Amino acid sequence: MKYVIGVDLGTSAVKILLVNQNGEVCNEVSKSYPLIIEKSGYSEQNPEEWVEKTKAGLAELIAQFDGDVNDIEGISFSGQMHGLVLLDENNQVLRNAILWNDTRTTKQCQEIYDVVGKQRLLEVTKNPALEGFTLPKILWVKKEEPELFARAGVFMLPKDYLRYRIAGNIHMDYSDAAGTLLLNVAKREWSNEMLELFGLSTEICPPLVESHALVGNVTSEFAQATGLSEATKVFAGGADNACGAIGSGILSEGKTLCSIGTSGVVLSYEERNDLDFHGKVHYFNHGEENAYYTMGVTLAAGYSLSWFKDTFAKEEAFDQFLEGVDEVPAGSGGLLFTPYIVGERTPHADPIIRGSFIGVDASHERKHFARAVLEGITFSLNESIEIFRSSGKTIDSIISIGGGAKNETWLQMQADIFNAKIEKLTSEQGPGMGAAMLAAYGCGWFSSLKECAKSFIQTSKTYNSIPENVEAYKQLFIIYQQVYAQTKKLNEQLSQFRK
Template structure:
């Protein structure tokens, strides 16, 4: 029997799955790690920590599965997007990676808009500027740490570092390259025009941008010895975690929307041709199939908001299952409590790092369960804010697939159905990003003709579907109008707080 290994290098941990060609997951393993915050608003991780976690995950997958390593046909990779790994002339990391959650480059984001202009930036990259993106991070380093900037030989993304360690070959592929703000999205190559305008050297980027399913190299002997795998196993380029979760959920053709509630939250839909939002409220990235693209709305604090409430406010060890039981007793709308989930600022559709979290509408009648439900609703309101832009761009939605840790909650799935006013499906897939990476490995080594065939073989929908409840839809439509107006009413106050130095 043939097996495929998928590895997802995430923000909170690395996960691996072993899958057969029919999509059955035989075993999965994971290793958690943390984000380093050396200063307020900064977010870094040591790439060597990702590598150690990867080795441990592979070992555990092989041990638990008891599969003959000779039966593993290929390895695929998924990884957290946007961040920057800095390599010296020996191709070794010489400082911690600056990851997507980092906010230090806000002034550089403003500089990019001023230097290039929103209209031309949209045409070139299909994307708004955001802190934590490789482009703004490099500009920040050039301005604030010129000695370290001059030490750069190459910059790559998280999973690209892991692939380099696995194969010895340095490279990048289209989905992750899209997230750097340095790629000409339509042409699927580095934008020399943009690099020239910003005075960033092309030579520090990997020379060629590859398609995601291409074989990048073969497993090195020393890695085989460390993991128990066989030398020479093909390793494909893989993709950014959002493209890989989309593949893992079968979101590879237009009309299927994935709604992911993980640490952050994302809406994702496939495009057959390059389409972008001229107002730069959402992202357009290359998808993991040649000549395809996708729209993505990204919010920064989704599951993170509920984790924050549990740990920082409620100080409770209660499980999220207990939260669900409590929340089911509270009516839709949380009896007037509305939560703005801008705990890390917000990306789509506002691109505002100064935005802050807000509870609105509290009174003496409200208690813990109201706050929990309001947070869950607020996260989905933020996703609907992105969905409204999709609709404005005339994107048709036939099906919504819930994904991520939030999809495990039936309450949260019902809230999505009611706020989106769409039926919610789920796939039988678990660890979708790692599974998507494994599927792409199957394409790369010829087990599947293409990604669409791979998804037909490996992705199956669950029978249960969550339908919108008409009464709840009406409540949420009215509350969503208040939700949107709250941001508009408060955005100047967010700026004033920042200017006065009253908050970090």
């Protein structure tokens, strides 16, 4: 039996999967590492932590492997998007990595709009200027740490730096480059226009490759430290959302994914590079060659539920906490929740807006509030689905993964609110499986990622919408959409009292 390894470099931990030719996960290891938060709004990590924890995780995986290490043919990567890793001319790290959830770059985002113009930025990069993206971080370092920036030779994204340390070569794949605001997404090349406008050299950008591209072999040093074979092939990998799409089989037109973790993502496959969503959703290169995906984000999806549980029932398990929500009819007895507890991303890119419970009644019990939270999260995700549908996309089947796929009532709720068939996967490994599939395809096990998905991914259960619930939720969704506009000014006034 042959094997591949998928490495998912997340924000809080690296997750490593050993996958065989049947798509079965034979072992998995996770190693956590800390965030560095020096000031409010700052979020950094030491890239060396990624390397050391991955090294330790791989060594543990290999130590537990009872086969021939030479049968592990390939390794590939999924990684947190947008993070800035700056290297000097000798490829040494210049400073801590600035992560995707760092929000210090508001001024730089405005600078990008002032210099490029909002419309031109969308034409070139397909995305608005948001604090999380990479170019604003580069401009921040250039302004605030000019002596350090003068020594910069190349920038990388987190998983690309990890892969460089494993294989010794510097590259970036298209799916991760799409989140930098420096890539011409449609043309699949670094934008000379963007680089010139901000006085950046083309040399600072790594060579671009496909996600399944072979970029080297495991170095002798890394092989010695982990037990891997030097013959193990190293493939480029992709952005976490692109790999999550691959690992869920989102590989053809109309295929759509709903992933509910701390944040929530609705992601849809796109064949074309010329659709115009007016910047309302993200538009990135896929990990599959010559394909794209659009994506809407709810900032506090699962986080809204965990916040509510931890605030009012900290000691209870989620299953216990959600008991009784299936007894509450659609609409939670006239109680509505908006999940804006840390601001919002899609369709309202607003860091100041905050959440609301609307319609609290003396008859409401805890189960009504819990169901309202689930419904509010799902309404927020439905805003992204409606943006896709309004552009002409047909979305009638959605694969649900993450926390939202662990509760039967919530899965049925998604079917009813989205008015679509919801599919739950037999084995859900998300981005790590996508990385493993890129390695499997790169090793030649399959003729395409689609063929790989047919073998590796199966549906365990399907949820169909209930017509009377669909009608009730259509009416409620109209009310939900009014809450943002009607609470925006109130939240701006309240913001001065937040500590």
